Amino acid sequence: MRTQADRAEPFAWSLVIPLKPLVRAKSRLAAAAGDLLRPSLALAFAQDTVAAALAARPVRDVVVVTDDARAARALAALGARVVRDEPGGGLNAALAHGARTARALRPAAPVAALNADLPALRPAELTRVLNYARVFPRAFLPDAAEIGTTLLCAAPGVPLAPEFGGASRARHAASGAVEIPLPDVASVRQDVDTPEDLAAALTLGVGPHTAAAADRALFNRALFRGSAASPE
Numbered sequence: 001m002r003t004q005a006d007r008a009e010p011f012a013w014s015l016v017i018p019l020k021p022l023v024r025a026k027s028r029l030a031a032a033a034g035d036l037l038r039p040s041l042a043l044a045f046a047q048d049t050v051a052a053a054l055a056a057r058p059v060r061d062v063v064v065v066t067d068d069a070r071a072a073r074a075l076a077a078l079g080a081r082v083v084r085d086e087p088g089g090g091l092n093a094a095l096a097h098g099a100r101t102a103r104a105l106r107p108a109a110p111v112a113a114l115n116a117d118l119p120a121l122r123p124a125e126l127t128r129v130l131n132y133a134r135v136f137p138r139a140f141l142p143d144a145a146e147i148g149t150t151l152l153c154a155a156p157g158v159p160l161a162p163e164f165g166g167a168s169r170a171r172h173a174a175s176g177a178v179e180i181p182l183p184d185v186a187s188v189r190q191d192v193d194t195p196e197d198l199a200a201a202l203t204l205g206v207g208p209h210t211a212a213a214a215d216r217a218l219f220n221r222a223l224f225r226g227s228a229a230s231p232e
């Protein structure tokens, strides 16, 4: 069990994790999960992401930026600090707000933005990525599709300047952030937007919240397939 003293090490990171309201989250999973289970699946991804992030040795704080009351309760129960989605200007504005909150708490800590949809995240792989990033002013990790970004890091005093959304890998590279070239960190790169992404994450091995939610989604589909009604 890790103690407070363990966390008081240099390079202890503050992570900022954004989460939009669950009712709107993971829209690309709507057909696969159904609109009843999709919010629970989105929450399960976030729970497994936050739990794994907090279990990574170099991580001291996790700040979640969300206006979703159900998610706020569940993620605070895991140990995250939850702040409102201000100023309501979309993903990058929410991340900048979370980074300011993290820096107000610990001005000397490096900060990283991490997607909330990494259900296979392994603490040891996140640790390797953060340890690699710590010598650069800004660094980022491309997603498994090599188009987006799952993690953007900034050293103490350096603006995070997030440019997430869509083809953010090229934008983060163009902004001067160093791309992290580590092999064998698939769990930090495997974000889940589509059913194919979810299958890839399940193959890597997901956390307990996602495993349970995916089981419920599969059971639900099997149930509806066996009856006259269809959830889709």
Ligand SMILES: Nc1nc2c(ncn2[C@@H]2O[C@H](COP(=O)(O)OP(=O)(O)OP(=O)(O)O)[C@@H](O)[C@H]2O)c(=O)[nH]1
Residues within 6 Å of the ligand: 018, 019, 020, 024, 025, 026, 027, 028, 029, 065, 066, 067, 085, 089, 090, 091, 094, 115, 116, 117, 193
């Ligand atoms: N706090 C906050 N988080 C956001 C916002 N927009 C997106 N996010 C989060 O940023 C990450 C990437 O978001 P998106 O890919 O746009 O949305 P998604 O819910 O993951 O998936 P889709 O609905 O399929 O696009 C997810 O963790 C989202 O919950 C926002 O306006 N505020």
Ligand SMILES: C=C(OP(=O)(O)O)C(=O)O
Residues within 6 Å of the ligand: 143, 147, 148, 149, 150, 163, 164, 165, 166, 167, 168, 169, 191, 193
């Ligand atoms: C927001 C991003 O991810 P996605 O839309 O793929 O979830 C991104 O990669 O910048």
